Amino acid sequence: MGGGGMDSETHNADNGGDERFKSKNLEAERRRRKKLGDRQLELRALVPNITNMTKSTIITDAITYIEELKLTVEELGNQLLQMEATSVDEEKIKLKEIDDEKEMKKHGIKVEVEAEVNHICGTKLWIRVVFQKKRGALTKLMEAISLLGIDLIDTTITTSRGAVLFTSFGQGIRAGLPEADQMRKYLLEIIRD
Amino acid sequence: MGGGGMDSETHNADNGGDERFKSKNLEAERRRRKKLGDRQLELRALVPNITNMTKSTIITDAITYIEELKLTVEELGNQLLQMEATSVDEEKIKLKEIDDEKEMKKHGIKVEVEAEVNHICGTKLWIRVVFQKKRGALTKLMEAISLLGIDLIDTTITTSRGAVLFTSFGQGIRAGLPEADQMRKYLLEIIRD
DNA sequence: TTAAACACGTGAATC
DNA sequence: TGATTCACGTGTTTA
Numbered sequence: 001m002g003g004g005g006m007d008s009e010t011h012n013a014d015n016g017g018d019e020r021f022k023s024k025n026l027e028a029e030r031r032r033r034k035k036l037g038d039r040q041l042e043l044r045a046l047v048p049n050i051t052n053m054t055k056s057t058i059i060t061d062a063i064t065y066i067e068e069l070k071l072t073v074e075e076l077g078n079q080l081l082q083m084e085a086t087s088v089d090e091e092k093i094k095l096k097e098i099d100d101e102k103e104m105k106k107h108g109i110k111v112e113v114e115a116e117v118n119h120i121c122g123t124k125l126w127i128r129v130v131f132q133k134k135r136g137a138l139t140k141l142m143e144a145i146s147l148l149g150i151d152l153i154d155t156t157i158t159t160s161r162g163a164v165l166f167t168s169f170g171q172g173i174r175a176g177l178p179e180a181d182q183m184r185k186y187l188l189e190i191i192r193d
Numbered sequence: 194m195g196g197g198g199m200d201s202e203t204h205n206a207d208n209g210g211d212e213r214f215k216s217k218n219l220e221a222e223r224r225r226r227k228k229l230g231d232r233q234l235e236l237r238a239l240v241p242n243i244t245n246m247t248k249s250t251i252i253t254d255a256i257t258y259i260e261e262l263k264l265t266v267e268e269l270g271n272q273l274l275q276m277e278a279t280s281v282d283e284e285k286i287k288l289k290e291i292d293d294e295k296e297m298k299k300h301g302i303k304v305e306v307e308a309e310v311n312h313i314c315g316t317k318l319w320i321r322v323v324f325q326k327k328r329g330a331l332t333k334l335m336e337a338i339s340l341l342g343i344d345l346i347d348t349t350i351t352t353s354r355g356a357v358l359f360t361s362f363g364q365g366i367r368a369g370l371p372e373a374d375q376m377r378k379y380l381l382e383i384i385r386d
Numbered sequence: 387t388t389a390a391a392c393a394c395g396t397g398a399a400t401c
Numbered sequence: 402t403g404a405t406t407c408a409c410g411t412g413t414t415t416a
Contacts (some may be wrong), residue, residue, distance in 0.1 A: 015222055023396055028405065031250075033393075046259055054391065055243035056225075059232040062255055069238040069262035076269035082345055083276045138345070139336045157361075168350075215413055221390070226408075303410065 115187045118181040123172035125150070125180065131191045133164050139168060144190040148183055149174040310377040316365035318343070318373065324384045326357050327349065334359060337383040340378055342367040 023029075044050065044058045047065045051057050114130040127145070131137060138157065143170075145152065155168040179184075235252045237243065240258045244250055281314075309321040320343075322334060331350065337360075338345065348361040371379070 022383065024403090025397095025405075026395065029395070032406070036249050036252075037393095039256070043252050043256055043259075046256055055236050056229050056232050056391090059229075060234050061238055062234070062259070063236055065260060066236075066255070069259065069266060072266050073262060074271065076266065076273060080269060080273055080276065083273065133344075136336075139332060139339055140333055143329075143332045146329060151326075151352065152331065152350060153352045157345060157348035157350075158348045159344065163338065173227070217388095217408065218390080218412090222392095222410070225391070230408090249406095 013081055029050060058180075111187040115191070117185045117187070119180050123177055125172070125177075127166070127168045127187075129164075129166040129187060129191065131164055132163050133159060137191060137193075138164065138166070140190055140193075141187065143186055145170070148186065149177060150173075308377050308380045310373040310380070312373050313362075316370055318363055318365070318370075320359070320361045320363060320380075322357075322359040322380060322384065324357055324359075326352055330384065331357060331359070332381065333383060336381060338363070341379065342370060 040055060040058060044053075044061055047058070047062050049065060050061055085164050089110045114128075116128040118126045121128055127150075129141060131141075142152075150170045151173050151174055152170045155166070155170075157167075177183075217322075233248060233251060236255055237246075240251070240255050240322040242258060243254055307324075311319045313319055320338070324330060324334075335345075342365055344366050345361050345363045347357070350360075351358045370376075
């Protein structure tokens with residue numbers, strides 16, 4: 001930590017222990033340097049990727065760090081935008097489902113799920129299911145019916161005011177078809193989820 | 194732009210017009226200052242919110258800017274994480290779709306396939322599919338239609354002599370409904386596989 | 387030793 | 402004016 005450029009040759013032998021000249025801004029300049037040094041230290045502490053301790057490199061590292069952060073922000077923003085764009089449809093669907101639910105309630109359809117299974121003759125049967133419209137519900141219902149071993153001969157599906165009416169005439173393909181009431185309860189469970 | 198702290202009192206009258214002393218590192222120090230100044234300028238150019246042109250404030254502004262960027266990155270990351278968490282279902286659906294496709298190929302419906310998709314008005318459309326009866330085929334078809342973003346308003350399914358006639362009146366729930374012919378080909382692929 | 391980095395005190399400039 | 406900032410040349414330290 002060397003002394004400054006203050007002229008060291010003009011040593012004052014005549015002035016004794018007194019100070020030589022003392023610029024007015026000497027102390028102020030010291031404060032300024034101190035402050036600046038502190039700032040640089042703070043900046044250095046904030047930047048993670050430090051290549052060197054020198055003053056120039058601190059600033060350089062800070063620059064590269066800022067650029068990295070900017071890039072990261074941009075990338076994240078893009079990803080988020082893309083995500084939002086793709087999930088807009090999902091949101092719409094959900095909103096539509098809510099609308100369906102509200103509409104259904106508005107029209108006083110209180111019965112959430114209703115199922116009826118009737119044997120007709122032999123393995124022939126008749127199914128009627130009423131439920132609130134919901135994504136995947138119909139597919140699950142048909143899958144369940146298929147798993148019960150029922151072949152759908154003639155089916156009508158009608159959607160109205162957020163409700164779905166499923167009516168079908170079918171036939172069991174296996175010998176041991178379950179009881180009607182059992183099937184009904186099973187289908188109810190499926191639809192109720 | 195004043196001259197430096199070089200001792201001005203030790204003025205050399207004897208050396209005439211020649212340079213006075215010229216420290217060895219004078220030029221190097223000039224280069225160093227130049228470089229440092231350039232870095233600071235670069236940093237200043239990179240930071241948008243500049244409160245003051247002074248050297249200290251440039252660094253201060255850079256610090257606050259970095260902190261802002263960090264915060265922004267964190268926020269965006271959290272949002273993205275949340276979004277990804279909510280869109281996991283979407284991924285699951287897609288994976289399930291692939292699985293179902295494989296399973297469908299295992300079951301296989303190879304003959305007698307016919308599909309027709311007609312736009313009616315806006316997102317409303319009419320679908321007709323004829324195919325050979327096979328276990329699970331109907332379920333897959335309905336799931337495919339659901340995946341296309343089509344709400345089935347009114348549907349009739351009739352089975353006769355091993356063939357299935359599927360007729361439906363539906364409506365797209367998403368904005369970007371594919372072209373009729375495209376959907377037709379998609380349904381054909383689903384059924385044929 | 388050389389070369390680079392640094393802190394210092396100072397004069398000038400800016401507000 | 403007075404307070405503050407800056408660039409400069411220098412001596413010293415460090416690698």
